[in-house]
Amino acid sequence: MSKIKSKILGDMPSEEFKKYGYQLIDWVADYLDNIESNPVLAQVKPGDIKSQLPKEAPRNNESFDEMIEDLNRIIMPGITHWNHPNFMAYFNSTSSGPGILGELLAAAINANGMVWKSNPSGTELEETVLHWFLDMIGLPQNYFGVVYDTASVSSMHAIAAAREHTGLDIRSKGLSGLPKLILYCTEHSHSSIDKGALTLGIGLDGIRKIPTDENFAMIPEKLADAIKGDRAKGSVPFCVVATIGTTSSTAVDPVEEIAKICEREKTWLHVDSAYAGVTAMLPEMKSYFKGMEKADSIVINPHKWLFVPVDFSILYTRKPEILKRAFSLTPEYLKTTEETAINYMDYGIQLGRRFRAIKFWFVLRYFGVEGLKERLGEHLRLAKLFAGWVDENPNFERLAPVYFGTICFRAIPNNILSENELNILNEKLLDSINKSGKLFLVHTKLNGKFTIRVVISGLRMEERHVKLAWEIINSELVKLISS
Amino acid sequence: MSKIKSKILGDMPSEEFKKYGYQLIDWVADYLDNIESNPVLAQVKPGDIKSQLPKEAPRNNESFDEMIEDLNRIIMPGITHWNHPNFMAYFNSTSSGPGILGELLAAAINANGMVWKSNPSGTELEETVLHWFLDMIGLPQNYFGVVYDTASVSSMHAIAAAREHTGLDIRSKGLSGLPKLILYCTEHSHSSIDKGALTLGIGLDGIRKIPTDENFAMIPEKLADAIKGDRAKGSVPFCVVATIGTTSSTAVDPVEEIAKICEREKTWLHVDSAYAGVTAMLPEMKSYFKGMEKADSIVINPHKWLFVPVDFSILYTRKPEILKRAFSLTPEYLKTTEETAINYMDYGIQLGRRFRAIKFWFVLRYFGVEGLKERLGEHLRLAKLFAGWVDENPNFERLAPVYFGTICFRAIPNNILSENELNILNEKLLDSINKSGKLFLVHTKLNGKFTIRVVISGLRMEERHVKLAWEIINSELVKLISS
Numbered sequence: 001m002s003k004i005k006s007k008i009l010g011d012m013p014s015e016e017f018k019k020y021g022y023q024l025i026d027w028v029a030d031y032l033d034n035i036e037s038n039p040v041l042a043q044v045k046p047g048d049i050k051s052q053l054p055k056e057a058p059r060n061n062e063s064f065d066e067m068i069e070d071l072n073r074i075i076m077p078g079i080t081h082w083n084h085p086n087f088m089a090y091f092n093s094t095s096s097g098p099g100i101l102g103e104l105l106a107a108a109i110n111a112n113g114m115v116w117k118s119n120p121s122g123t124e125l126e127e128t129v130l131h132w133f134l135d136m137i138g139l140p141q142n143y144f145g146v147v148y149d150t151a152s153v154s155s156m157h158a159i160a161a162a163r164e165h166t167g168l169d170i171r172s173k174g175l176s177g178l179p180k181l182i183l184y185c186t187e188h189s190h191s192s193i194d195k196g197a198l199t200l201g202i203g204l205d206g207i208r209k210i211p212t213d214e215n216f217a218m219i220p221e222k223l224a225d226a227i228k229g230d231r232a233k234g235s236v237p238f239c240v241v242a243t244i245g246t247t248s249s250t251a252v253d254p255v256e257e258i259a260k261i262c263e264r265e266k267t268w269l270h271v272d273s274a275y276a277g278v279t280a281m282l283p284e285m286k287s288y289f290k291g292m293e294k295a296d297s298i299v300i301n302p303h304k305w306l307f308v309p310v311d312f313s314i315l316y317t318r319k320p321e322i323l324k325r326a327f328s329l330t331p332e333y334l335k336t337t338e339e340t341a342i343n344y345m346d347y348g349i350q351l352g353r354r355f356r357a358i359k360f361w362f363v364l365r366y367f368g369v370e371g372l373k374e375r376l377g378e379h380l381r382l383a384k385l386f387a388g389w390v391d392e393n394p395n396f397e398r399l400a401p402v403y404f405g406t407i408c409f410r411a412i413p414n415n416i417l418s419e420n421e422l423n424i425l426n427e428k429l430l431d432s433i434n435k436s437g438k439l440f441l442v443h444t445k446l447n448g449k450f451t452i453r454v455v456i457s458g459l460r461m462e463e464r465h466v467k468l469a470w471e472i473i474n475s476e477l478v479k480l481i482s483s
Numbered sequence: 484m485s486k487i488k489s490k491i492l493g494d495m496p497s498e499e500f501k502k503y504g505y506q507l508i509d510w511v512a513d514y515l516d517n518i519e520s521n522p523v524l525a526q527v528k529p530g531d532i533k534s535q536l537p538k539e540a541p542r543n544n545e546s547f548d549e550m551i552e553d554l555n556r557i558i559m560p561g562i563t564h565w566n567h568p569n570f571m572a573y574f575n576s577t578s579s580g581p582g583i584l585g586e587l588l589a590a591a592i593n594a595n596g597m598v599w600k601s602n603p604s605g606t607e608l609e610e611t612v613l614h615w616f617l618d619m620i621g622l623p624q625n626y627f628g629v630v631y632d633t634a635s636v637s638s639m640h641a642i643a644a645a646r647e648h649t650g651l652d653i654r655s656k657g658l659s660g661l662p663k664l665i666l667y668c669t670e671h672s673h674s675s676i677d678k679g680a681l682t683l684g685i686g687l688d689g690i691r692k693i694p695t696d697e698n699f700a701m702i703p704e705k706l707a708d709a710i711k712g713d714r715a716k717g718s719v720p721f722c723v724v725a726t727i728g729t730t731s732s733t734a735v736d737p738v739e740e741i742a743k744i745c746e747r748e749k750t751w752l753h754v755d756s757a758y759a760g761v762t763a764m765l766p767e768m769k770s771y772f773k774g775m776e777k778a779d780s781i782v783i784n785p786h787k788w789l790f791v792p793v794d795f796s797i798l799y800t801r802k803p804e805i806l807k808r809a810f811s812l813t814p815e816y817l818k819t820t821e822e823t824a825i826n827y828m829d830y831g832i833q834l835g836r837r838f839r840a841i842k843f844w845f846v847l848r849y850f851g852v853e854g855l856k857e858r859l860g861e862h863l864r865l866a867k868l869f870a871g872w873v874d875e876n877p878n879f880e881r882l883a884p885v886y887f888g889t890i891c892f893r894a895i896p897n898n899i900l901s902e903n904e905l906n907i908l909n910e911k912l913l914d915s916i917n918k919s920g921k922l923f924l925v926h927t928k929l930n931g932k933f934t935i936r937v938v939i940s941g942l943r944m945e946e947r948h949v950k951l952a953w954e955i956i957n958s959e960l961v962k963l964i965s966s
Binding site for chain 2: 202
């Protein structure tokens, strides 16, 4: 009886899995081959997608053919195509063939590496590829690495370690009886730093935004002053976050000088290089990363600019025992006897842990270090090229230095409009660019100026895409002015 | 020039992607077909895997053939096979064909749903499938749902919302000047609750473990007393966590009575049903979930017992505006104009968001609601069957009621050993079971007793696997006693 029943129950039969598996592999290959035929930014309105979906789950099983049909008919028109080479918004993330196939395997194996023994290969492969990557970016091997899902979570863990590092026994007693803890960053630090501090009970008024210079980089003297002032008030300066490659303008905080202050003040230094950190692989970029090796913790996201599908964010720390002290709690059912092994659950809030190392392993091996460097080098070249076009054109002005793959600029047609008019114009310009479906950009504000950002970091980006982006920007500007 | 260069750069060519894609689809099909030929628990020692891996990343690109060879030769022997039908440890998670194919698509599309416009279909499909699931488990539609990676993160967000719900303006001011916040749970609540409270700055001494009854369920009167006592001391009771299906023994806290206390005390009620929540789909299980619809927040993990690959944890809340108030922060580059749409980044710490909805959509449609119910029903039947075998055998005793798919028991051969001897014996028994490679179980402690847990929730588990598990347990016991 149970034998017969088990044929009705269980998983999809393997013949069916193969049939639709091949189909979806073809689907993916075709999707990526023809990605440029899609509008970059989904041209839909809120509600357009859900209004086409049933209100209830199907009572009975449906065929995979129907599911693929609905995928094509309903879902795909509502996709914003991050893999499109004219997706130059945010910090773009693009996925590569080896990364995608790595995710396929991770989902199939589905091993959850809470503790070493629940996924020994996952644990040791994670250790291995994170050591490889340390070498690649020129950091010493005494950093301990752990992969989290997002930079937000990596930085939250770093700030939690900083909190633990105060020695105030927050683990046992919480924050309520304690003096105010103060975290230092700049207004250009990523919002995830604020979110991390919020989550950890620091409060927004425990976050000091240190003034920045004309290039949006933290002014170390101002940091030193702020720390001194806070100590005088009885507060506890506990964490400084320096960014190498801020989100707005890719500004570079002077980490080496900041590190000296942190060392003197015994304050945890976290370096957020989620976006730009991968470029530390390139000899010509080393100068931007000076002092990074003095950080207590560093976040770098291979899922941003190293062609690993989302999610893959690395946190490195020189003080893993403090991170562990902040988070480790082992209930009976998770106790293990392999004392020399890493149980990654000890280093964070998340117990569940996908087998993420495999996709990074595949990407590193498939492209090789040199192949990755070549791709990054080409992006940097294209960014300089684009910046040159902006600089040469009197109808535009550049609003920040171009250190990495991001160009911040605005239109200043004929240089006759007021600041307010320029802001309105550039907002309109951005809107019409994005409505064209041919290019997707987002904006930021720099010194109150509405700033358009172009980010060049996609695996499929070639010179022709960067040229096309510039043409679209120019032609939309002409349309706007003449309308 | 750039044209030629772009051929060398870029992604894996699509023909190569297809070739290895098909190969890996076959690999997955074969893996799942033959999974029983593997030891369940990896039979390796710490260091065995990493010692076989190179110390450095490859300088030049390697062939996919080599990568697959290393996968088979080095990685696979170090895998603990969660999809193996005799993986009966922890709360098992198994992945299904449609779930795996959903992950393949998510990795290929790689859309990051930070805001609605960065992945409209992802956002609206997530909304849709979470509304479907509310119906499936009999919760009212006024719950707002959001998918996080793990139950740990879901519960941390719930506790953060509870903290915000106090009205103490923790967002602005942090916890340092405030009275002590107190969270209530039991010693059987999951360690993630403690980790969440730790992270949020509550401190371990802000966690009250309310006494439990003979079935390991919270005693509501003790909760009421504790809250009263804490208020008298000037502390702020802010959150009660009730569990439906605890990790140790799947105990069920009396949510209905706890909810009344929370309502009276204006304290946030979070229900952790990460494991058992999916069984609320079955009419015969409704009684375990009485009062759940009064919770302020609920966590349920389809990646645990609904065949969705890790990660997929749902948090439902009736008070999304409070969750949003706790976490929402919008920097300029993330400001959008679609005011009626959900931007999921507003509901949590994580900005990055994988396109997870697609795998859940595939699983729900491929199996259908009835198909999923049949599978859960069969697991519940098998668990009762196993419990019966334990109960009938004088060499074993059951140590907790069997409500769901988990059986807690220990060997008591001839009923002549002391408690201490029994603990030692059962620990040895578990060790020899796991070393057999044929079955993987973990233990817990209940009333100081070393307790073996059998968890029946895998997609591929049939009656024969449960029988085999029982045979192995018995034969290893015989070996132990006669040795």
